[in-house]
Amino acid sequence: MSSLPDAKPVNSLSEEPIGTSQRNAPPPDASVWQRDLANAVQTIPELLAAVDLAAEDVPEVSETARQSFRLLVPQSFLKRMQSGNPHDPLLLQVLPRGAELDVAPGFVADPVGDSDARQAPGLLQKYHGRALLIASGSCAVHCRYCFRREYPYSEAPRRLTDWEPALRELRQREDITEVILSGGDPLMLPDDRLAWLMDRLDAISHVERLRLHTRLPVVLPTRVSDQLVELLLKLRAQVVFVIHANHANEIRGDARAALRRLVTSGLPVLNQAVLLKGINDSVDDQEALNRALINTGVIPYYLHQLDRVTGTGHFEVPVPRARQIIEELRTRLPGYAVPRLVQEIPGRDSKTPLEIRDAAR
């Protein structure tokens, strides 16, 4: 493997910073998922045509919003949208809307204090025992509410040698027992680059767990290939998947099959969701989502209160309503099917639970 670093040209398909890349032809040796990625929809007319909607059906659609954060939707995710429904919960997660241009007080570029948490290029630490590595700056889907839509991804490591400072830091820091590969999406790395990185992390003996924060099994299910599962199962460290799905309709068809594959291969798979107005902010939506997850073998982990990033104010659900949803959900589902409602507050030692837990209430 030692001849690998930088021997290959940086793959422009998967290494472009979020929000900037244009459509690229896949390389001749591209794998299935890379071809699927190259076929992702990137324009508003294509997106609307795919779900059988005319521009008049969706008056809030905005080309200006698209220009500030590029539209990107893989075909697989598109297929799980309901044709002819301008309020489809999957469509609304990816559709650029004029409301993104509204200025909302309290909504800022870096609401979660990522810039202050930098330990080395591409390495963030906020919490005891675990550090987060920005393994890739890109994603297969662009979620309009993304808390990282304003993050300066061009600073993220691009070539394998650029990870050396982060790896050096991790080798010295024996207190770090878990490395979270995040981004962007770490599974946007091609298998050879991913294997290179994971092997080096795996070689650090105090790193007990390698966690993948990824939306790819949900939005680009072909990424869950035999080769991927094989490379993860070879590692010494325990691998943990934390996926990201917000609505039951996402856990269907090829995405459900990809998740089953991870689960049946023995890897723990958890889900985090973001509470989003008009998308999953009802008890029924949350019940359906979390049932779909547990019925697939995926354990609900966090339900995040929206991070207040510029351009996302229209997605925010007030905290009292969020609490009400989760409390009612608890009366409908087994305890293990109810995610923890949390918010990320800069400077805290963990995510902050928002649930009402006082027994005297």
Ligand SMILES: *Cc1c(COP(=O)(O)O)cnc(C)c1O
């Ligand atoms: C959210 C987050 C984590 C993970 O927190 P857990 O509670 O362990 O899931 C780790 N590091 C950073 C920087 C984070 O933002």
Ligand code: SF4
């Ligand atoms: S997949 Fe995650 S990081 Fe990527 S755009 Fe969506 S929310 Fe943001």
